[in-house]
Amino acid sequence: MNIDSSSLDWEKTNGLIPVIVQDNKTLEVLMLGYMNVEAFEKTQDEGKVTFFSRSKNRLWTKGEESGNFLFVKSIHIDCDNDTILVKATPVGPTCHTGSRSCFKTDYNQNFIFELENIINDRYENPIEDSYINKMRKKGLNKIAQKVGEEGVETVIAALAETEKEFIGEASDLLFHLMFLLKEKGLSIQDIALNLEKRHKSS
Structure with missing residues (x-):
């Protein structure tokens, strides 16, 4: 409007x-x-x-x-x-210098969304030897199984390993969850909207 x-x-x-x-x-x-x-x-x-x-x-x-x-x-x-x-x-960088933003932030604080874009691109423009392409050929069951495996490894790291190792395992878990969401035709936004709905009703 x-x-x-x-x-x-x-x-x-x-x-x-x-x-x-x-x-x-x-x-x-x-x-x-x-x-x-x-x-x-x-x-x-x-x-x-x-x-x-x-x-x-x-x-x-x-x-x-x-x-x-x-x-x-x-x-x-x-x-x-x-x-x-x-x-x-x-579409492309916003700043004339070639940066994504005209403001000089130290890092992309929303890289998770950028990662989602990368996963989407791998679906739209498959790369033969990419990890995502290889996993997709194995099917939904394997992709979902990988989320379970990474979940267990994240729990183990939280209880018995270093902070660095925990961050690494949590990163693997989040990536594979995003991968599974894409395979199911969903996005981070769908999860965010559901969490917001839950919050408002609580």
């Missing part, structure tokens, strides 16, 4: 409203830009983030030269109607 541009307080910000762009899946902040009314309406009409470039003094669609577009998933307005939050799906 489109948001009426007249509902924003353009006068308060001299016609340019700051826009925070966030990765729809990982929630990582990707960049900050500005929109005027025309850029805001074009963003909604075309489904790709368009800013008003202060340096170029014109509308600028992110990715118009690089192809690294930001496809809009949802738009949110803050309580004062003078700031916009866009949740988007990025």
